[in-house]
Amino acid sequence: MLNGERKISRPLRWAMVGGGRTGQVGYKHRTGALRDNTAFELVAGAFDIDFERGRDFGVNIGVLKDRLYPDYETMFAEEARREDGIEVVSIATPNATHFEICKAALEAGLHVICEKPLFFTTEEAQFVKELAEEKEKIVGVTYGFSGHQLLLQMRAMIEQGKIGDVRVVDLQYTHGFNAADEGDKSNSAQKWRVDPKVAGPSFVLGDLSTHTYYMSQLILPHMKVKKLLCDRQSFVGSRAPLEDNAHVIMHYDNGAVGTMWTSSINAGCMDAQRIRIVGSKASLEWWDSKPNELRYEIQGEPAQTLVRAMPYLDENCQADERLGALHAEGLSESWANIYLKFAMAVDAKERGDEETLRHLVYPDIDAGLEGVRWVENCVRSADNGAVWVDFE
Amino acid sequence: MLNGERKISRPLRWAMVGGGRTGQVGYKHRTGALRDNTAFELVAGAFDIDFERGRDFGVNIGVLKDRLYPDYETMFAEEARREDGIEVVSIATPNATHFEICKAALEAGLHVICEKPLFFTTEEAQFVKELAEEKEKIVGVTYGFSGHQLLLQMRAMIEQGKIGDVRVVDLQYTHGFNAADEGDKSNSAQKWRVDPKVAGPSFVLGDLSTHTYYMSQLILPHMKVKKLLCDRQSFVGSRAPLEDNAHVIMHYDNGAVGTMWTSSINAGCMDAQRIRIVGSKASLEWWDSKPNELRYEIQGEPAQTLVRAMPYLDENCQADERLGALHAEGLSESWANIYLKFAMAVDAKERGDEETLRHLVYPDIDAGLEGVRWVENCVRSADNGAVWVDFE
Amino acid sequence: MLNGERKISRPLRWAMVGGGRTGQVGYKHRTGALRDNTAFELVAGAFDIDFERGRDFGVNIGVLKDRLYPDYETMFAEEARREDGIEVVSIATPNATHFEICKAALEAGLHVICEKPLFFTTEEAQFVKELAEEKEKIVGVTYGFSGHQLLLQMRAMIEQGKIGDVRVVDLQYTHGFNAADEGDKSNSAQKWRVDPKVAGPSFVLGDLSTHTYYMSQLILPHMKVKKLLCDRQSFVGSRAPLEDNAHVIMHYDNGAVGTMWTSSINAGCMDAQRIRIVGSKASLEWWDSKPNELRYEIQGEPAQTLVRAMPYLDENCQADERLGALHAEGLSESWANIYLKFAMAVDAKERGDEETLRHLVYPDIDAGLEGVRWVENCVRSADNGAVWVDFE
C-alpha cells in the first residue's frame, strides 16, 4: 500500500525535454513523477521546440524561469554547472530525437527516462545500453500502462502455476482514432507519427504494440519469441510505407503461440489493449480500459473476476495499491507506479545497491531494447512479404 | 415477425439419419425443424448406429415404430416405396459418413440437409452439387448459428454503407472444453473428432471455424478471400496431426485483411464466437453468447447497442423475429430460422419457383462447399509450414 | 438433460382460448407447449375474439377446421362430446376474462393453464383453487420467465447455505416501451392494459411485477412477506388510476427486507428483470436479459460467473438443460420447461400420483393466488397513501 510516504531519502532533481503545452504525453510524465512529491521534484525543463512557449509553460507549472532552457544541450550544460543541478531527465519528444538526447543526457552524467519506441534500431539501443553501463546510470522507458497493478497479479499467478503451461498469448492494441487521412494533416502529433523520418520504421507497431508487447514480457518473463510473422497494411494510403494496421503471429521457445493485432483504424474501438494468456488449465484476461478488473477463467469452473485492492491478491500486486477497494484507479496510478520505481532504481544505483536493483521490476533499457527489436523483426517480416523470420 | 403460421402449403415429410439419443447435435435439428409443426413433420428415422437404441429413441419422440430403420440404406429404400414416404432427410452423423449418405439420399430422390463440415474434399462437394442439380434437389447445410437475426442486420448495414469500406474482418470461434486429452478418450463425440479417419483433415478448423467463416460470408456476400496463411498446433499432443488451435490471416480481393482464431484449448472461454467487421467509418461486433445484441461503433461518436426486435432494425432482420423485444432469443430460434428457410427452399424447388430461390438467403450447397474449401486451404497452408497460399 | 423424449406416456390433447394472430403472448404458449410434440398436441382452439380471423389462424397453424370454435363456451361444450376431446386448455386472453374462462374450463372437466395476473381478487383465486380441488384438476399459471434453469440454481445454492442468511431481496421488472400515452391508443394490447375494467386494479404491478415476485418465491420458498409499502405513480397521466411505475418495500418474516421496482416508463431500458439476493456471506444476481449467466459474489473473494449447462451446476438446474454449454438458451426454453412441468403435473394428477405432484416445482394455482394477493396488498398500500400494510 502506497500513501505517498517517501521510499527514497529525498526527491530527485528532475527535468524534462519535450512534453510541453502542446505535447500529448508530457502531462502523463509529470502526473506520474510528481504524484506524491517524494520521488521527484521538477526543477528544470526544455519543454518545447518553441522556446517562448516552452518557457511560458514551464513558469505556469512552477519551474523557476532561469531554469527553463531553449534546448536540451543548453540545459544539460547549464545544469551541470549547478550544485543543485538536475540528476534525472525525461525525454518526451518525437521518436527521431530520442537517441541523440539520451546519448547527450548520459554523457552529461544524467539518469534518463525516455519515451517509447526507444530508438529506430537495436544498434542504437545496444549503444545506449553500453553507455549507461559505463556511466553507471539508469535508463527507464515509459511503457506507461505497465504500472497497472493487476499485471503483477497475472505475473504472480502464472509463476505460481495457476493457469498451467502457457499455450496462447493473445495481444491487442488497437483504436479507431485514425481511420482517415485528414487527421494526419491537421494534428501535429499525428503528422510526425506517419512520417518515417520522425517516427522510424513503423507507425502502429512502434507507437502502440511496443506497450502491449512489453506488458506481455512483464507477465511472462521466462518466455521468449523464437520466430514471428508480421502482415502490415496502410489502409490510409498516404501513410505508406508506414502501416496503420498489423497482425503478427509469434512462436515462443516453449511451444506457445502468440498473436498481436495493432491498429489505428479499428473504427470506433475505445477498448484499446487486451491481454489474454491461455494456459493448459485456465486463462487470464485484462483490458486497459477496465484496469481494475482481471478475469480468471478456469476450465470447468465458474469464471472469476478479481478486482484491485482486495486482500486475496498477491503481495507484489498489493504493494502498488493506493486508493483502496471500490475506488477506481486509472492510468495516472500506473504512471506513478512506474516513476516511483524509476526513482527507486536511480536511488539504488547511486547508492550502489545492486541487490535492490536486481529485484526491482520496471521497464529498463533492456525493455526498451526489446521493444525496438520487436519492431525491427516485425518490419523485416512484413517487408519480405509477411514471411516467417527468426526473432533476432 | 414469425408466429408459426405456415409459410408453405403443408409440412414436409422429414427423416433423420443420426442424431439419436447420444448424439450431440440431433436435438438441435429437431428443435429447429419442428418449431411450429408447419414446416416439417418427423415421420421416419435411422437415428443411431445402434438400431435398438435408435428405435427406442424414435418411439419416444413420437415416430411410428415401423418407420424406424436399422440404417439409412433401408430407410431410403423402404420410404421410397411408400406413398407418404419422406421428402427430406437430415444427416447428423460423424463427418466421414456425410458424403456417402448425401449421395445415397439424392439418388433416392430426397432433398438433403447435412451437417458441417460437409465433406472431406471440394471434389466431393462439387460432385454432390452437380448431383443435386441433376436431381433438382436442395442441399442445405446446418451452420446452426447463422440463423441469428442480427447477422442479417449486419449484412444490411454493411450493404447500406453504414460502416464504409470493409477493412478488417476479425473472426473467432474458440472454447475451452478440450484442453486435456482425457476428454478425447472418455467422450465418444470428442473421440472421433480427433481421429482423421472420421473427422477429416482437421479438428477445430472444420468443427468450429466453418461456422464462423460461413457467417462472415453471409454478412459480406461480395467479398472473397484471395490468399491466406494458416498456423495450426496440436497442444494436446495425441491429437496430432489434427490441430486443436489455429490462427489464420486472410487477404480479401478488395484489399481487406481478415483473421480467424479457432481453438478448443482456449481454457475457460465460454464466449465462443466473435465477429467484428471494421470499416472505414465504423465497426460492427456480435458475439454468439449474446445473440440479442449488436455493437455498432462509429468513429468519433458514442457506440450504439442495437437489440433484437426493435423497430429500428432492418426489415430483413425483423422478418425472422419471433419473441418480441425484452424476450431473449437463443440458439433454438437460430436453428428454427434456418430450417424454415430450408423448407421454403424445398417447397420452391418443388414448385419450380426459381424467383423465390434466388432471393432466399440460407446455407446451401455452395455454403457447404465453401466451408470445405476453407478447411482445405487452411490445411494446405499449415502443412507447408504456415505459408501463404492462394485461395483455390 | 432434456432432448425431447417423452416424459409422459402420450401427448395431452390441448386447446387455447385467445392467443390468436394479433395476440402478444399466444406464440409463447405454443412454443412452450409444442416444443417436442411429446407433452402436448394442439387439437382445438378459440383463438380470437374475431372468429373468422381466429379460424384462419388456427388452420394456418395446423388445427383441423372443425375444431376451431367461435368462443370458449362452444369449444368446451363441443369438445366434451368427443371421445378424443381436449384435456387441457390454456387461456391467453386479457385479464378481465380469466376468471370466467377458468371457471368454465374446470366445470367442463378440463385442466387449466392460465395467464397472469390470474384474476382481479384473491376471493376469485380462492374460489378457483377450491373448484380445482373439487374437480381434481391442475391449474397452472404462465409465469413464463420462471422456467429459466439458473433460477433453480439460485434456489439450490441458497438452500445449501451458499450465501448465508438472506438479508436483502432486490427485485426489478422495468422497461421503457410505454413512456408516452400515444402507445396506449395505437396498440390494442396496450390499450386494455391501462383500462381498469379489463386490466384489473393495476397496470405494471400486475402485468410485470407478478412475474418477478413469483420468481423470488421460487428461489426463496421458505420466506414470506409480512408487511409491505407500495408507492405508485401514473407518469402518463391518462393512465390514472392505474400506475405505470411503482416502488415497493417489503419486510419478510425472517427479518429480511426486499424491494421491487416495476415500471413501463424506464425509458430506454432493455434489461428488464433483475433478481439479486443478498445473504450474510454472498449474493446471487440474475438478469432475464442474460439468462445463461448467474453472478455469485462472495464477500472477500473474487466474484464468480456461473454459466448454464456446466457440470458444476446443481442437478435440479441441470435437469432442465437442453442445448448444452456455449449454446445460448432463451425465453422459449423457459416456456418449454414450464409447459413440460404442467404436462407432468396433469399426467400425475390423472394417475393419482400425489408423490410426483409433491415434488414438482412449477407455477400452480397457489403461485397464481399469491400473485393476485401481491397486487392486492400493493394497491391497498398505495391507495392509502403509500403506507405500510400487513401482508394479508
Added chain:
Amino acid sequence: MLNGERKISRPLRWAMVGGGRTGQVGYKHRTGALRDNTAFELVAGAFDIDFERGRDFGVNIGVLKDRLYPDYETMFAEEARREDGIEVVSIATPNATHFEICKAALEAGLHVICEKPLFFTTEEAQFVKELAEEKEKIVGVTYGFSGHQLLLQMRAMIEQGKIGDVRVVDLQYTHGFNAADEGDKSNSAQKWRVDPKVAGPSFVLGDLSTHTYYMSQLILPHMKVKKLLCDRQSFVGSRAPLEDNAHVIMHYDNGAVGTMWTSSINAGCMDAQRIRIVGSKASLEWWDSKPNELRYEIQGEPAQTLVRAMPYLDENCQADERLGALHAEGLSESWANIYLKFAMAVDAKERGDEETLRHLVYPDIDAGLEGVRWVENCVRSADNGAVWVDFE
C-alpha cells in the same frame, strides 16, 4: 483540458487535520490537492491523534518538522503568527470532530475543506455557514466522487432536454465489506463508524449515501426533495441503533420519484454507486466503478455509450479532462477536479470575485448542509417507523 498549468496566481498554503498514516481518506486529499502543485502546497499538519506518529508521517511526505503540530488548536495558533502561515485547512478526522475543528478554523481566519458527513445536525451546519459568511471564507466538502467529469455531462444533457422531463431518480451506494461484526472490532476506521458518539446519527446513510445524494443534486440542480420515507436496518445487530442498510423513497417537487439504496452488507458487491436518471424520453446511467462510461438509453433507439474525453461531450465536461481518450481516469482525477475548484473558489473569494464564485460548481457549505439535512430527514422517518416525512 487540464494539464497542470496554474489556474490561480500561486499555490495556496495548505494544511491538514487528520488524514495521517493510518487514516483511510488522507491520501485522497493529498492526491487531489497536490495533483499539479499549482493549486496547493502542503506546508503544515496535525495529521494524527498520535503526535509522534503524525510528525513522523508529516516529515515523510515532505512537511517541515517545525510545522507539524500536536493538535489543530496549536496549529491554528502557531500558523496564524507566521507571515507564510496556512490559508486553507482540510479536515479528515472522524465525524464527531468536524464541527469543532471547522469552527476553530474559520475563527482562525482559514478557508476550510471538510470531510462528509459534514456535521451531526443542520443547526451546526447553519451555524458554520453563517460563520463562514461573516468571515468571508470558503467551506468546501469533499464529496470525492463528484469530480468525475461524466456527471457534468449528465447535468448538461438533462439541462438541454436530452432525456425529457425527469421522472425517476434511481440511486445506489452499497458495498459488501461489512457484512459481519468482526470487522467492526478489528478495524479502527470501522469501529468509530458504528459508534453513534463518533459517527453521528447514522452509519451508511451518512457514510455512503451523502455522496450519491450530492451527486444527484449536482446533476439535477433544479429538483428538490419534498418528502421522503426511509426504512433502515442493523443486520449486524451490534450496530443498532445505527443502520448498515437503508432504503429511501423520495418525492420531488416536480412530481418525480426517487429511490436510494445504501448498504454496507450488500455482500460481494464491488460496483458501489449507481446513478440512473429516467426521463420521459431517455435515461442516463453511470456507475462509479466504470467512471469513464455513460449510458444514454433512448426510448426506441439503440442505447449509446458515451466515453470520457471524446469531442462529442459537453464543454463543461471536457473542461475537466486530463488524460485523453483511451486513457482511463479514476478516482484521483475526481478528487483533483474538486480540489482545483476549491482552490479557484478560495482565490476568487480572496479577490472578491463574486462573478467567478457564482459560476463555479463545487461541493460547498450548502452541499454539506444538504447532506446533513438528508441524513436528518432519513433518520427522522426511519425512527418513526419508516413513515413519510416532509423534507425539512
